[in-house]
Amino acid sequence: MQIELKQLGKTYDGEDWAVRDLSLRIPSGSIFGLIGPNGAGKSTTLRMVATVMDPSEGEIVYDGRGGGEGRSLRTTELRRRIGFLGDGNPLYKQMTPVEYLRFFGQCFGIEGAPLERAIEQTLVTFDLRGKADTPAGSLSKGMRQRLLIARCLLHEPSLLILDEPADGLDPRGRSDLRRVLDRVRADGITVIISSHILRELDDLCDQVAIVQRGRLVVGGEVADIIDRFEVGRFVYELRLLEGLEAARAVLARHRVLIEREGESDGLPLLAIQVQGGEAMMADVLADLVSAGARVVTASRVRSRLEDVYDRVSEDQVN
Amino acid sequence: MRPFLPALRAACLPFVTRSLRGPRRRRFVLGSALLGLFVVLCGTWIGLSPGELARDVRVSLDLERNHWDREQLEFTIFVDDHRELARVQRELESSAEWSTPRYRAEEGWLLLDAVASPHVQVPARFEDLRRRARDLRNERIDLAPPDLDERRQYQHFDWSYAHDRRRLEAILDAELVPRVVVYRSPLDLAQTIRVIGGLAGSLLLLLGMVIAPLWVGVSVAQELHENTLQPLTGTALTARQLVVGLVVGALVPVAITAAPLVLVHLSAAAIAGRLVPALGLLLMTLAMAGMLVGLAMLIALGVGKRRAPGIVGIGLLALLGLAGAVGLAVGLELRSGVIGAVTVMPAAGPGHLLAEAFFPMSHLSAADARGLDLRLVLATVGALVLGGLALRAIERIVGGTHRDGALGRIEAAAAALVLLVLATAALPERNHFGEVALASIAVALLPLQLVLLGRAPGGDVPPALRRVPVAALLREHAVWIGGAAALALLVCGPPSDPHPGAILGLMHLAWALGVAALVTLRAGTLPASIPTKVWLMVCVGVVMLEYGTAAVWCLDSPDGALLFPLAKASPVLGLVHVGLFLWIPISLLRAFVPPERAKVDVARLPELGE
Numbered sequence: 058m059q060i061e062l063k064q065l066g067k068t069y070d071g072e073d074w075a076v077r078d079l080s081l082r083i084p085s086g087s088i089f090g091l092i093g094p095n096g097a098g099k100s101t102t103l104r105m106v107a108t109v110m111d112p113s114e115g116e117i118v119y120d121g122r123g124g125g126e127g128r129s130l131r132t133t134e135l136r137r138r139i140g141f142l143g144d145g146n147p148l149y150k151q152m153t154p155v156e157y158l159r160f161f162g163q164c165f166g167i168e169g170a171p172l173e174r175a176i177e178q179t180l181v182t183f184d185l186r187g188k189a190d191t192p193a194g195s196l197s198k199g200m201r202q203r204l205l206i207a208r209c210l211l212h213e214p215s216l217l218i219l220d221e222p223a224d225g226l227d228p229r230g231r232s233d234l235r236r237v238l239d240r241v242r243a244d245g246i247t248v249i250i251s252s253h254i255l256r257e258l259d260d261l262c263d264q265v266a267i268v269q270r271g272r273l274v275v276g277g278e279v280a281d282i283i284d285r286f287e288v289g290r291f292v293y294e295l296r297l298l299e300g301l302e303a304a305r306a307v308l309a310r311h312r313v314l315i316e317r318e319g320e321s322d323g324l325p326l327l328a329i330q331v332q333g334g335e336a337m338m339a340d341v342l343a344d345l346v347s348a349g350a351r352v353v354t355a356s357r358v359r360s361r362l363e364d365v366y367d368r369v370s371e372d373q374v375n
Numbered sequence: 376m377r378p379f380l381p382a383l384r385a386a387c388l389p390f391v392t393r394s395l396r397g398p399r400r401r402r403f404v405l406g407s408a409l410l411g412l413f414v415v416l417c418g419t420w421i422g423l424s425p426g427e428l429a430r431d432v433r434v435s436l437d438l439e440r441n442h443w444d445r446e447q448l449e450f451t452i453f454v455d456d457h458r459e460l461a462r463v464q465r466e467l468e469s470s471a472e473w474s475t476p477r478y479r480a481e482e483g484w485l486l487l488d489a490v491a492s493p494h495v496q497v498p499a500r501f502e503d504l505r506r507r508a509r510d511l512r513n514e515r516i517d518l519a520p521p522d523l524d525e526r527r528q529y530q531h532f533d534w535s536y537a538h539d540r541r542r543l544e545a546i547l548d549a550e551l552v553p554r555v556v557v558y559r560s561p562l563d564l565a566q567t568i569r570v571i572g573g574l575a576g577s578l579l580l581l582l583g584m585v586i587a588p589l590w591v592g593v594s595v596a597q598e599l600h601e602n603t604l605q606p607l608t609g610t611a612l613t614a615r616q617l618v619v620g621l622v623v624g625a626l627v628p629v630a631i632t633a634a635p636l637v638l639v640h641l642s643a644a645a646i647a648g649r650l651v652p653a654l655g656l657l658l659m660t661l662a663m664a665g666m667l668v669g670l671a672m673l674i675a676l677g678v679g680k681r682r683a684p685g686i687v688g689i690g691l692l693a694l695l696g697l698a699g700a701v702g703l704a705v706g707l708e709l710r711s712g713v714i715g716a717v718t719v720m721p722a723a724g725p726g727h728l729l730a731e732a733f734f735p736m737s738h739l740s741a742a743d744a745r746g747l748d749l750r751l752v753l754a755t756v757g758a759l760v761l762g763g764l765a766l767r768a769i770e771r772i773v774g775g776t777h778r779d780g781a782l783g784r785i786e787a788a789a790a791a792l793v794l795l796v797l798a799t800a801a802l803p804e805r806n807h808f809g810e811v812a813l814a815s816i817a818v819a820l821l822p823l824q825l826v827l828l829g830r831a832p833g834g835d836v837p838p839a840l841r842r843v844p845v846a847a848l849l850r851e852h853a854v855w856i857g858g859a860a861a862l863a864l865l866v867c868g869p870p871s872d873p874h875p876g877a878i879l880g881l882m883h884l885a886w887a888l889g890v891a892a893l894v895t896l897r898a899g900t901l902p903a904s905i906p907t908k909v910w911l912m913v914c915v916g917v918v919m920l921e922y923g924t925a926a927v928w929c930l931d932s933p934d935g936a937l938l939f940p941l942a943k944a945s946p947v948l949g950l951v952h953v954g955l956f957l958w959i960p961i962s963l964l965r966a967f968v969p970p971e972r973a974k975v976d977v978a979r980l981p982e983l984g985e
Binding site: 069070071073107108109110111131133136137139141142143145147148149152156159160161163164165166168208212 | 385388389392393396397601602603605606607608609610611612613775776836837840841842969
């Protein structure tokens, strides 16, 4: 489903705007990331796109069809094409995954054998078959999140809207989420996802939009944005067994900025900012080894999207 | 628009399936069948058992006279079984100085002695009874107790009292020899069937007036508290379907529980030949339950986010339980003069119909009975209208489309009119315009405040940012109050003795009603700190004082009454009263003035990407 936001605006009191003048075009089948700090208007935007909230001005057009200026297109047909996972979505703790999926399936008008088939298939897809009859309150957080997303996809929507889906998930849960989204992308479903954890989005999203105080700051394809803002810096953390002084000398020679020095697990740790891409980092590492610095680990800690965000934003994000 | 029945099915199916998932369906069906069986067995036991507990239950339900009363009235000694019967009969035949039959006979003799006394004036028509009493007394002088003078002091007989005459006749007929009989329930099978029907009807009333609204209210509060309602708003169900589904889903267990009770209730009514009041009871209970369900949902939607479902449930139980108990108590013994209670107490009408169906009492005049029937119809129609409007408001709140109020202007006016009609119909017969107008406004004032809240803006606007159109809402409120005056005019005609002091009364009335509306809007639409809540309670107290003052000045032409009555207690209090009179409206109005806020200049945000 292709979505177009035309000068979308939302105000709660007629004076301050949660979202203002937001125009975006989200191509069909893409994964679109909405980035911004808390209170930037991400959830408001997503709720409007999910048709659970009317815009104060502007229009949202779904595959060329809109509800008109200042109105959501709240039709049953459209709702059946949208899967929406809002912020902080809870589960009915006493219901099992099967019961939960059946309930939501019926809310989307699926019944009988097709519903049971869809539930079975969804449980398998989301690796929940083994927990099909376990009360949701007893599932792990990652499983619950999978179940929530499964609920959004049960009725085979063509648009999936996820508001902060990785919030509160552990690394394994996030990895699961990424796998799920890759699968969704493969099915050609348009995904709009919001997050303030940018590392999750930069290599997952086809397009992103950075919003602040309800306004679009920058939007487009991830690579284009990085190019546009000439972000050629990468942040790495180096843990050294020995040769700290030699390492400092090598880093100075390569004009690498040391952001922070510290200690990790009893070893010296350097957080460095490398200007010039991953090839440059490979050269630095080779020189460090040649100079006698014994590097135990070298890991990238910030994405280039975060750097773009730092450049354009006023607020700090994770 | 989707066809009605498929849309209704689509709305109900998920919630009904959810309510009856797993073993729940079987448990509910089994539970309800057991309850139906229990009602039949319990009713049979109450109706026919000679046991002491069953007898006490019958006495407490006014199905049977007190045991002692019956023994006195029928000059009978009740025994529990044949063994005791033989023992007492042996005592009766013996000439022992003290035995139960001897004691009873002495009591009877003492009554004859009191009746035969020459100091008692006897109505001419009872002269024969007195003669018989005197003859028997003299004939059985052997029964005169040794402490006759002392026991005479406690004897009392009133010829005008049918109970006393009946007792006397029983003694005379038995010729001072008490009957000894094995105790049996005085209720026959037909009466027992009525008891069973009444028991089933009482449980249906409990389910409709308390359990159903409580269940729905707690369910909605739980959905809100656990934020599970939000995902449902994004499904293919419309807000109306969602509300219908939530209600039906929550009520399915109640309906399953009620099904066998309805069957028992109607069967018993059909056997007793009282099907019409029994059907009326069901219809009225459904209408009242619909209204109470709407009210419970509105309360749950209002406080469910901030309060735990348990707290909401306890509050609702207290509210519904108290209203139900009081209404039922009034309705079961509805007397002339309080028949209007059926229009303002939801359980009173069904309670009266329950009594009519199974334990009818002809204690109302024909005119009262006609008035009562009219009020029952009014109450039922009113409940249906109010319930429908409540569900409409809930639909807008759940759908988040109540930015301009959960009720439209016309809907709110209709609700206000219904409330005022019901309040006016609740008043005892009065002929004075002022009394009717003031009383009907007082009765309807609290529910009118709920309607006013329904007109206040809500929606997705955070409370702190709301702009409340106070002037427009006060105008609407004034129109509703004007409706009360128009109704009073319609019922009583124009005021017969207007006096100049009434103008001052009207001023107090306008102040009280205006401030009541402002307090409602302030408490219901804007955030309030604890000191603000305390201040609002003070305002409510002053509103009540002012309403009382208004009533005094409007209805009487008081000599020496003060415009600010607190001044009567002390001049300082009088000054405080004047101060509150002036300051309260100002303080309330000030709260609605939006504070100056630093505006975000979005134009100055970086435009790097553009």
